[in-house]
Amino acid sequence: xxxxxxxxxxxxxxxxxxxxxxxxxxxxxxxxxxxxxxxxxxxxxxxxxxxxxxxxxxxxxxxxxxxxxxxxxxxxxxxxxxxxxxxxxxxxxxxxxxxxxxxxxxxxxxxxxxxxxxxxxxxxxx
Numbered sequence: 001x002x003x004x005x006x007x008x009x010x011x012x013x014x015x016x017x018x019x020x021x022x023x024x025x026x027x028x029x030x031x032x033x034x035x036x037x038x039x040x041x042x043x044x045x046x047x048x049x050x051x052x053x054x055x056x057x058x059x060x061x062x063x064x065x066x067x068x069x070x071x072x073x074x075x076x077x078x079x080x081x082x083x084x085x086x087x088x089x090x091x092x093x094x095x096x097x098x099x100x101x102x103x104x105x106x107x108x109x110x111x112x113x114x115x116x117x118x119x120x121x122x123x124x125x126x
Contacts, residue, residue: 003028004120007047009038009064010082011056015105019051019082022109023116035059039067042074049119051112054083054094062097069098078119082107 006027010016016031023029030045032038035056042050050068054061061081068074080101081094094102101115 004048004116005030005046006049006051006116007032007038007042007045008051009033009035009056009061010051010053012053015053015082019107019112022107022112023051026113027116035061035064038064042068042077047077048123049078049080049116051080051082051116052099054081054085054090062093065094065097065099078123080112080115080119082112 004027006023006029008016008019008029008031010019011033020029020031030047032041036059038050052061052064065079068077068079078100079098080103081099082103082105083090084105086104091102100119103112103115
């Protein structure tokens with residue numbers, strides 16, 4: 001079975017590179033540094049899962065997820081929020097805009113890999 005394609009969306013190169021290091025052994029990884037870059041590149045990159053930061057300048061992760069859910073070709077694309085926003089209200093907003101999962105920073109590698117694998121298993125079963 002081929003490696004899944006992961007798109008990391010985070011305005012912080014440090015966070016992006018840390019996430020990449022956690023998953024690149026098992027997945028093909030692409031990184032973009034803004035919400036708009038995600039929306040512009042998702043059709044070309046065809047990710048299987050998006051790891052999406054919530055707090056970004058110009059367009060929040062919530063807005064990006066909302067845009068992804070509005071488009072036919074990305075409405076079922078798995079989105080995992082990776083955020084330092086820890087409140088239950090923040091998590092609720094994430095799920096309300098269509099997130100499949102929500103992981104708090106600092107990220108635990110095993111938790112991240114398990115959540116990605118779970119989302120990919122749903123895709124492959126469907």
